[in-house]
Amino acid sequence: MNSQLTGQYIPGTSIMHRMDARAKFSGFLLLIAAVILTGTIKGYLLTISFILIIAALSKLPPEIATGSVRRMLPFFFVVFLLNVLFFESETPLWQWGIVTISIDGIAQGANILLRIVLILILSNVLTLTTPPMALMAAIESLMSPLRFIGVPVGDVSMILSVAVQFIPTLLRETDDIRTAQTARGAQFESGKLLDRAKALPPLLTPIFLSAFKRADELAVAMEARGYRGGKHRTKKASQPMPVSGWLALLLCAALCALQIFLF
Amino acid sequence: MSFEIKSLSYVYQRGTPLETPALENVSFSIGDGEFVGIMGHTGCGKSTLLHLMAGLLPAPAGTVLIDGEDINRKGYDRSVLRRKLGVLFQFPESQLFESTVEKDVAFGLKHSGLSTKDIEQRVQWAIETVGLDYSRVKGQSPLGLSGGEKRRAAIAGVLAVQPRHLILDEPTVGLDPMGREALLELLVKLNRDGMTILMVSHDADSLGEAARRLLVLHQGHLAADGPIGQVFADMDAMADWGLGVSQSREAAGLLARKGLEVPQDITSYRQLLPAVLTALKGGGSP
Ligand SMILES: Nc1ncnc2c1ncn2[C@@H]1O[C@H](COP(=O)(O)OP(=O)(O)O)[C@@H](O)[C@H]1O
Ligand SMILES: [Mg+2]
Secondary structure (H helix, E strand, O other): OOOOOOOOOOOOOOHHHHOOHHHHHHHHHHHHHHHHHOOOHHHHHHHHHHHHHHHHHOOOOHHHHOHHHHHOHHHHHHHHHHHHHHOOOOOEEEEEOOEEEEHHHHHHHHHHHHHHHHHHHHHHHHHHHOOHHHHHHHHHHHHHHHHHHOOOHHHHHHHHHHHHHHHHHHHHHHHHHHHHHHHOOOOOOOOOHHHHHHOHHHHHHHHHHHHHHHHHHHHHHHHHOOOOOHHHOOOOOOOOOOHHHHHHHHHHHHHHHHHHHOO | OOEEEEEEEEEEOOOOOOOEEEEEEEEEEEOOOOEEEEEEOOOOOHHHHHHHHOOOOOOOEEEEEEOOEEOOOOOOOHHHHHHHEEEEOOOHHHHOOOOOHHHHHHHHHOOOOOOHHHHHHHHHHHHHHOOOOHHHHOOOOHHHOOHHHHHHHHHHHHHOOOOOEEEEEOOOOOOOHHHHHHHHHHHHHHHHOOOEEEEEOOOHHHHHHHOOEEEEEEOOEEEEEEEHHHHHHOHHHHHHOOOOOOHHHHHHHHHHHOOOOOOOOOOOHHHHHHHHHHHHHHOOOO
16 A cells, blocks of 8 residues: 555646646657757756746645656666766776776766656656546547558557556555565565565566456456447547647747757 | 554545545554454545554554554564464455465465474465365465455465464455355454454444454544444444444344343344343343
8 A cells, every 4th residue: 555656647726737638748748859859057957947847837746746756766876876887988087997987977877867857757747637548538639640551549549548547456456465465474675686576476476367357357348338449439529729738839849949959 | 452553543645635534543452362343434444544553554643552562663573563463455365376375375484484394284274274175275276266265265374374463354245155154253263262353344244243342433533442232232323334233233123122122232143042032031021
């Protein structure tokens, strides 16, 4: 039993909650591009402020918007360290065998770290302010041009939306099984890598079993109710994107452009 | 004292719009060897309470003492807790994962420091205690067992560590009447041999048969705590909390209305039958 499951939608009325999901998702992609394009200190200042403003507009409690970031701190540390220690530089500060410490390496480490953190925060804001089904509908509507090159968009989106609906159930179940096995003496928190690896089967086996069972039951239920594949699906008529959505997209695109041309 | 719970409160997702208070200022204690039932409407916080009592959720407000020790104290050895406190969750069959029943039941003994031979003996004892045929099931995959047998195998896994205290969350849900009978008999026997048992259940009949004391949770508060006969005696209060009483208790009430002098703190059939006979024979005063 976690007190907060990762990446689960939190209802609200903030600007980010109310924004059109298609705009949010496309904006998300544009901002990821902007983060990757950012390379200078001035550029970072702009990108970071932009993303912090978005996070603030979402009115999410900061510790939740940055939840996954804090949980992955050990991973970040390793990534940073690898970059600092093994970046090959012309001007090393200190060298010993293959270990090279340099300003370039430290900058590279910081650069990568900052990008991961920013992208994590963005994806947190996206999934925490958008109901899963709205997100799926947005992705389907953005993918719909692919229909013309033969992609079965309907089926793909059905698969995605079923998967998305399963995520909270699976997370809840993982949590329940982890708790139950902990009560039986499993040690998931033990620091040693080997112990942690050993603790995986008691967790993964029941989860896979239950996921397969659910998938099976769902398939039977869908067939029994007459699901015959994407071509026959009816879809809600899509609405045009509101002006606010276009405006948000324009801002995100502007950030991208600035990163490319100015910095 | 097995358990001492002091002003325990719990809020899920504190600080978010989804904030859910689950428990508010709950205090009680349970002595060694007691058999205590917990009833309460769905969502009233029963499972949360069990998780807190088993140290599976940190307690941010209030304390949980087990055998006099604060289980949330820094430096408290959780592996000791795992060995003296058995926990059986709802639908425990979903925890089975090993390739054979024998290995699965032995899972909790991995870090016990027992010899292979002792572990084998414990496993055999546990499997036989829950009423499964040891020689038949030990090499079988737990997934090949029937529903009722899976539940038994899961219980055997909890019993194998021979915990002093046992916590159960809705253990009778999904069992057929015979499976339910057998489970209750097992719990009563374990309790008679000294195990403290705390059992959450909606099933008033099961609790009426097995438990001697009943706690009622209502919207996160402890609404009642006393001998189960006394708590069941007030059927109106039980109805207010959205709960029913055991059939035997209900029968005692109906018989009293027909003028038969049957005590109203009856909870089980075992108590009802002699009481009715006495009332019929004595024609009134006992
Ligand atoms: N992991 C969780 N996250 C958020 N809320 C929860 C969680 N688990 C339980 N709750 C909520 O806490 C309350 C008490 O739940 P629970 O202890 O499971 O009740 P019970 O077992 O009596 O049915 C309910 O309102 C429930 O919705
Ligand atoms: Mg429950």
